[in-house]
Amino acid sequence: MLKPIILAISGASGSGKSLFTQNLTLSLEKHEQLVLVLQEDHYYKSQDHIAVADRAKTNYDHPDAFEHDLLLQHLQALCNKQSIDYPSYCYKTHTRLQETQKVQAKPIIIIEGIMLLTQIQLFDYFDLKVFVDTPLDVCLMRRMLRDTQERGRTLDSVARQYEKTVKPMYHKFIRPSKNFADLIVPHGGENFIAVDILGAYLLNQQHGKKNNG
Ligand SMILES: Nc1ncnc2c1ncn2[C@@H]1O[C@H](COP(=O)(O)OP(=O)(O)O)[C@@H](O)[C@H]1O
Numbered sequence: 001m002l003k004p005i006i007l008a009i010s011g012a013s014g015s016g017k018s019l020f021t022q023n024l025t026l027s028l029e030k031h032e033q034l035v036l037v038l039q040e041d042h043y044y045k046s047q048d049h050i051a052v053a054d055r056a057k058t059n060y061d062h063p064d065a066f067e068h069d070l071l072l073q074h075l076q077a078l079c080n081k082q083s084i085d086y087p088s089y090c091y092k093t094h095t096r097l098q099e100t101q102k103v104q105a106k107p108i109i110i111i112e113g114i115m116l117l118t119q120i121q122l123f124d125y126f127d128l129k130v131f132v133d134t135p136l137d138v139c140l141m142r143r144m145l146r147d148t149q150e151r152g153r154t155l156d157s158v159a160r161q162y163e164k165t166v167k168p169m170y171h172k173f174i175r176p177s178k179n180f181a182d183l184i185v186p187h188g189g190e191n192f193i194a195v196d197i198l199g200a201y202l203l204n205q206q207h208g209k210k211n212n213g
């Protein structure tokens with residue numbers, strides 16, 4: 001296999017990165033492309049050493065909450081055709097799970113997460129950097145629904161965390177990182193024009209790679 005094409009998708013929490021990634025992956029798979037999806041969230045640091053009740057106090061919207069060194073090693077390994085032990089993360093207990101998953105590279109790798117475009121040391125591995133740009137009030141509404149339905153949170157805890165860390169850290173780290181994007185996708189997960197355009201670009205890149213050996 002040739003070196004994989006790596007696409008990084010970033011943007012605010014609730015902007016629609018995961019849904020956009022899902023839709024792009026489905027579209028590429030319809031064209032018989034093999035895609036590996038990685039989530040930056042799986043690289044949140046383990047908090048096994050912190051009491052469960054205290055873990056909610058961590059600032060999860062700061063780059064230091066992630067183990068980006070491990071992510072860098074994993075991207076290096078995948079580009080060198082080595083498998084990785086992909087970590088798993090639990091939002092309810094705020095820590096890594098014990099089990100990891102052996103993962104091999106595929107010709108197209110999509111990685112999505114809030115802090116990816118703040119990590120300049122990763123940029124050498126990213127062939128394309130995308131920022132999903134959705135108004136913050138829309139992101140908050142989506143996050144409220146998702147976090148109460150899927151991540152075991154109460155409305156009150158979502159609102160408090162949003163004011164304390166999510167919103168200020170968005171302005172400090174995530175929004176400025178938009179300047180590093182090659183492409184800005186408005187509206188989020190269901191922007192099918194952006195899905196089609198990016199899908200066509202990736203297919204074209206793949207064909208170019210194959211034809212040039
Ligand atoms: N364009 C959209 N229209 C309606 N709902 C959306 C849209 N994009 C995302 N969502 C929903 O909003 C929530 C957050 O989206 P998600 O893709 O998980 O965001 P992110 O990965 O950026 O945090 C999910 O429940 C998702 O289904």
Ligand SMILES: Nc1ccn([C@@H]2O[C@H](COP(=O)(O)O)[C@@H](O)[C@H]2O)c(=O)n1
Pocket residue numbers: 012013014017018041044060061090091093094095113114166
């Ligand atoms: N234990 C955790 C870990 C992360 N978060 C929040 O998740 C957001 C990032 O994930 P998205 O899928 O929404 O992009 C981030 O804003 C963290 O606040 C959390 O609440 N608890």
